[in-house]
Amino acid sequence: MSSKDDQPKSEAALSSELATRERDPQASFALLGETPEEVGPLTISVDRRSKKAAGLPAIVQTMKFGVREMGVVRTLRTFLEINKEDGFDCQSCAWPSPDDKRKIAEFCENGAKAMADELTRKKVEPSFFAEHSIAELLEQSDYWLNAQGRLTQPMIKREGGTHFEPITWGDAFERIGEKLRALSDPNEAIFYTSGKTVNEAAFLFQLLARQFGTNNLPDCSNMCHEASGAALNDTIGLGKGTIKLEDFDHSDTILILGNNPGTNHPRMLTSLEAAKHRGATIVSINPMPETGLMRVVNPNPQDYSNPLELPFALLGDGTQLTDLYVPVRVNGDAALLQGVMKLLVERDRRAPGTVIDRAFIAEHTSGWDAFAAGLDAATWEEITESSGVDRAMIEALADIVGRAKRMIVLWCLGLTQHPNGVDNVRQVVNLLLLGGHIGRPGAGPCCVRGHSNVQGDRTMGIWEHPKEPFLAALDAEMGIRSPRAPGYNVVETLHALHDGRAKVFFAISGNLFSAAPDTHYTAEAFKRCPVVVHVSTKLHRGHLLGGKESILLPCLGRAEREMHGGQVQLSSVEDSMGIVNPTRGREAPISSHLLSDTEIIVRIAQATFGKAGPVDWARLLDHDRVRDHIERVIPGFEDFNARLRKGYFYLPNAPRDRVFRTSTGKAKFSTCGIPKHDLAPGELLMTTVRSHDQFNTVVYGLNDRYRGVWGGRRVIFVNPLDLRELGLTDGQWVDITSHFEGETRTAVRFRAIAYPIARRSAASYYPEANVLVAVRAVARECNQPAQKCVRITLRASEQRELGDAPAARMLGP
Ligand SMILES: Nc1nc2c(c(=O)[nH]1)N[C@H]1C(S)=C(S)[C@@H](COP(=O)(O)OP(=O)(O)OC[C@H]3O[C@@H](n4cnc5c(=O)[nH]c(N)nc54)[C@H](O)[C@@H]3O)O[C@H]1N2
Numbered sequence: 036m037s038s039k040d041d042q043p044k045s046e047a048a049l050s051s052e053l054a055t056r057e058r059d060p061q062a063s064f065a066l067l068g069e070t071p072e073e074v075g076p077l078t079i080s081v082d083r084r085s086k087k088a089a090g091l092p093a094i095v096q097t098m099k100f101g102v103r104e105m106g107v108v109r110t111l112r113t114f115l116e117i118n119k120e121d122g123f124d125c126q127s128c129a130w131p132s133p134d135d136k137r138k139i140a141e142f143c144e145n146g147a148k149a150m151a152d153e154l155t156r157k158k159v160e161p162s163f164f165a166e167h168s169i170a171e172l173l174e175q176s177d178y179w180l181n182a183q184g185r186l187t188q189p190m191i192k193r194e195g196g197t198h199f200e201p202i203t204w205g206d207a208f209e210r211i212g213e214k215l216r217a218l219s220d221p222n223e224a225i226f227y228t229s230g231k232t233v234n235e236a237a238f239l240f241q242l243l244a245r246q247f248g249t250n251n252l253p254d255c256s257n258m259c260h261e262a263s264g265a266a267l268n269d270t271i272g273l274g275k276g277t278i279k280l281e282d283f284d285h286s287d288t289i290l291i292l293g294n295n296p297g298t299n300h301p302r303m304l305t306s307l308e309a310a311k312h313r314g315a316t317i318v319s320i321n322p323m324p325e326t327g328l329m330r331v332v333n334p335n336p337q338d339y340s341n342p343l344e345l346p347f348a349l350l351g352d353g354t355q356l357t358d359l360y361v362p363v364r365v366n367g368d369a370a371l372l373q374g375v376m377k378l379l380v381e382r383d384r385r386a387p388g389t390v391i392d393r394a395f396i397a398e399h400t401s402g403w404d405a406f407a408a409g410l411d412a413a414t415w416e417e418i419t420e421s422s423g424v425d426r427a428m429i430e431a432l433a434d435i436v437g438r439a440k441r442m443i444v445l446w447c448l449g450l451t452q453h454p455n456g457v458d459n460v461r462q463v464v465n466l467l468l469l470g471g472h473i474g475r476p477g478a479g480p481c482c483v484r485g486h487s488n489v490q491g492d493r494t495m496g497i498w499e500h501p502k503e504p505f506l507a508a509l510d511a512e513m514g515i516r517s518p519r520a521p522g523y524n525v526v527e528t529l530h531a532l533h534d535g536r537a538k539v540f541f542a543i544s545g546n547l548f549s550a551a552p553d554t555h556y557t558a559e560a561f562k563r564c565p566v567v568v569h570v571s572t573k574l575h576r577g578h579l580l581g582g583k584e585s586i587l588l589p590c591l592g593r594a595e596r597e598m599h600g601g602q603v604q605l606s607s608v609e610d611s612m613g614i615v616n617p618t619r620g621r622e623a624p625i626s627s628h629l630l631s632d633t634e635i636i637v638r639i640a641q642a643t644f645g646k647a648g649p650v651d652w653a654r655l656l657d658h659d660r661v662r663d664h665i666e667r668v669i670p671g672f673e674d675f676n677a678r679l680r681k682g683y684f685y686l687p688n689a690p691r692d693r694v695f696r697t698s699t700g701k702a703k704f705s706t707c708g709i710p711k712h713d714l715a716p717g718e719l720l721m722t723t724v725r726s727h728d729q730f731n732t733v734v735y736g737l738n739d740r741y742r743g744v745w746g747g748r749r750v751i752f753v754n755p756l757d758l759r760e761l762g763l764t765d766g767q768w769v770d771i772t773s774h775f776e777g778e779t780r781t782a783v784r785f786r787a788i789a790y791p792i793a794r795r796s797a798a799s800y801y802p803e804a805n806v807l808v809a810v811r812a813v814a815r816e817c818n819q820p821a822q823k824c825v826r827i828t829l830r831a832s833e834q835r836e837l838g839d840a841p842a843a844r845m846l847g848p
């Protein structure tokens with residue numbers, strides 16, 4: 036080896052070398068656990084994609100999936116417990132349950148899949164790990180790994196080992212405690228969590244990290260709504276939306292940007308349907324015409340005045356939801372919204388006070404002059420080019436917004452996962468402020484959260500950038516001295532693992548490896564980490580790539596009974612609308628070896644800090660006591676135990692009352708430029724989306740019924756006109772190359788699908804497409820990975836053809 040090679044490479048040089056190297060396609064597949072053979076047979080029929088959401092097919096799928104995983108009796112019983120006040124809160128999304136009128140079936144097809152996936156009767160026991168080496172398991176797809184069932188016993192892969200072996204709980208805790216104590220700096224440890232963790236466990240988890248001496252608390256929220264939090268904190272003084280579910284009963288206009296609720300928040304469709312029946316206008320702004328936003332069939336018997344109507348409704352065409360569909364191009368939203376606002380301001384100048392809410396603006400906002408000047412300076416050429424939407428359509432949207440008296444704007448990842456994600460959300464706030472649509476019934480921002488408790492985890496202090504009042508209160512209550520220096524977020528975590536600054540990675544729930552951008556960089560980062568610990572319910576690729584040593588700690592799921600002192604423990608979660616809900620698992624755990632998240636955290640704390648020390652960890656096994664602490668540390672949780680036992684309650688939300696705790700004391704208009712895409716000929720901007728059969732990195736099935744894809748996931752949706760210009764045909768196998776600041780990354784063998792997606796845009800599924808996302812491509816100001824804004828080129832794949840006819844547009848399923 037030359038002396039040059041012996042020199043450690045800089046992080047940037049390494050990242051760029053890794054990125055630019057034309058990778059061995061087989062190696063790419065192995066990282067994702069997909070061999071080319073597994074891709075087929077894939078059948079695609081865009082013509083046969085569902086024309087409406089929910090309805091009979093959803094009921095059939097729900098039952099099929101439930102019975103496959105849980106059997107008939109358990110399926111029926113658990114479906115009655117989901118989202119009930121005395122049952123458990125659905126572990127799928129963070130959409131709220133109706134306050135006072137919960138239905139017999141207060142869940143959706145995808146919530147049911149999430150639950151059935153967790154309550155499956157299949158188990159991954161030590162014998163499974165003895166039979167399969169890690170190398171063998173890495174060959175399998177994510178779908179296969181998840182389908183093997185629930186983890187039941189603690190396992191360890193020792194350094195240099197080829198298999199996972201059983202380890203006792205006691206030895207595992209001792210070992211983790213030892214490894215943590217041996218670090219020379221607490222910041223060498225990282226504590227990751229994803230929003231599955233209930234409030235009580237989340238509070239303990241951040242306490243563990245801070246007593247240990249670090250704010251390294253990256254979480255999945257860094258990848259979904261970090262940009263929303265940053266923009267909302269800055270402009271309205273609270274990093275959350277302001278609307279309640281009941282606002283849907285009062286709203287006359289609802290705008291939905293960058294969200295696919297038919298798949299990801301199906302229960303929202305019920306609220307939209309009701310609003311629609313009351314005469315509200317619904318607009319969806321999305322590069323893809325998502326089925327769930329177009330038509331819906333309501334499967335809830337209670338929503339029909341005569342139960343006999345239901346069977347007819349299920350077979351009928353359902354309710355049309357969207358009045359105006361705006362096919363914005365990928366990352367065209369900022370320009371589109373500015374176009375709308377430019378028109379509204381101009382119209383109001385011609386007829387003062389008729390279009391915008393001047394009284395609200397004068398009394399409650401700051402920054403108007405600069406904002407209005409920014410709109411005046413924006414040219415129509417820039418607006419239409421950057422948005423991909425023509426002037427007539429922008430006028431039509433402005434007509435709707437201009438008429439609105441009570442407008443809700445909902446958004447999800449289509450706005451946030453962009454380099455300008457924070458500015459996108461600022462534009463949403465601008466639009467709402469213009470019409471005074473905040474702090475008024477039926478109006479306001481609705482940041483549609485992902486994981487069931489992602490918002491609650493942040494409220495509990497899972498944040499790498501904690502605010503001083505929180506830390507001061509935590510220290511006073513717990514008698515610790517929390518570190519003040521900010522910790523690592525997700526992207527900083529990847530860098531710290533990559534260059535050896537992080538030595539213990541501890542995760543409660545989630546699968547950071549598969550969720551993170553830049554799969555090769557991330558794989559290398561984890562490979563270098565001396566100790567990786569995952570507290571998990573199901574097996575995933577992150578366990579297998581682990582670190583030098585990888586420890587698996589199996590835990591109870593949301594629907595399973597967590598006992599303490601002979602009682603079922605009560606827990607809580609916070610939904611997208613700031614409602615704190617009780618949740619209580621009732622099912623018998625699948626294995627007697629499982630521990631709860633809470634118990635695992637407590638025992639690791641005991642193993643790390645010993646018996647002495649300011650915090651009496653043993654007492655904290657009891658959630659009631661944890662809630663007593665939460666009540667004294669976090670505002671809004673007064674009388675926590677008593678209120679939770681009575682049911683749900685709302686957290687305070689100052690902007691709802693038009694109190695804006697911002698730097699100006701008012702809601703802030705922001706001036707943001709119009710993003711320039713500057714695509715070279717042949718380049719497209721690719722977004723990444725979820726299929727109907729997955730929950731994030733957990734793949735339940737290989738279909739995406741609403742988009743007409745059956746049996747495979749390596750697909751890329753492209754507009755037929757763009758395909759033709761690129762000299763490619765529908766159904767052809769293509770290789771995708773992404774381009775980021777001179778670096779290229781390639782993923783091979785994706786099936787091109789001619790799809791009604793906006794021009795110069797493309798979409799493919801996450802997590803497969805993460806290979807193409809540069810780790811340094813992040814949202815400015817908040818470091819959220821820009822996983823929905825990837826500049827790509829396509830070329831015909833030179834890889835081996837599969838058996839099925841490549842250009843076929845076969846009829847599925
Ligand atoms: N069943 C199920 N439910 C889930 C999840 C799941 O995986 N499965 N995940 C949960 C989580 S953690 C989250 S964060 C949420 C995610 O919920 P969503 O944000 O709905 O998830 P995505 O599939 O990423 O869809 C993004 C939507 O934005 C659109 N889009 C993409 N790029 C752009 C753009 O540039 N502009 C606009 N206007 N639109 C764009 C896409 O076409 C798609 O409709 O769902 C939660 N709920």
Ligand SMILES: Nc1nc2c(c(=O)[nH]1)N[C@H]1C(S)=C(S)[C@@H](COP(=O)(O)OP(=O)(O)OC[C@H]3O[C@@H](n4cnc5c(=O)[nH]c(N)nc54)[C@H](O)[C@@H]3O)O[C@H]1N2
Nearest residue numbers: 229255259544545546550570571572573723731732801822
């Ligand atoms: N390209 C691209 N990448 C993305 C996104 C995208 O849209 N595009 N979306 C991003 C977003 S919004 C998110 S939230 C992240 C998701 O990132 P994560 O939240 O880290 O990933 P999940 O897939 O939700 O985690 C699944 C694992 O959690 C474990 N688990 C499930 N339930 C429980 C439980 O009750 N307790 C415990 N302890 N463990 C449990 C199981 O082992 C399961 O395998 O991905 C991000 N990555």
Ligand SMILES: [Mo]
Nearest residue numbers: 255259485486
């Ligand atoms: Mo998310």
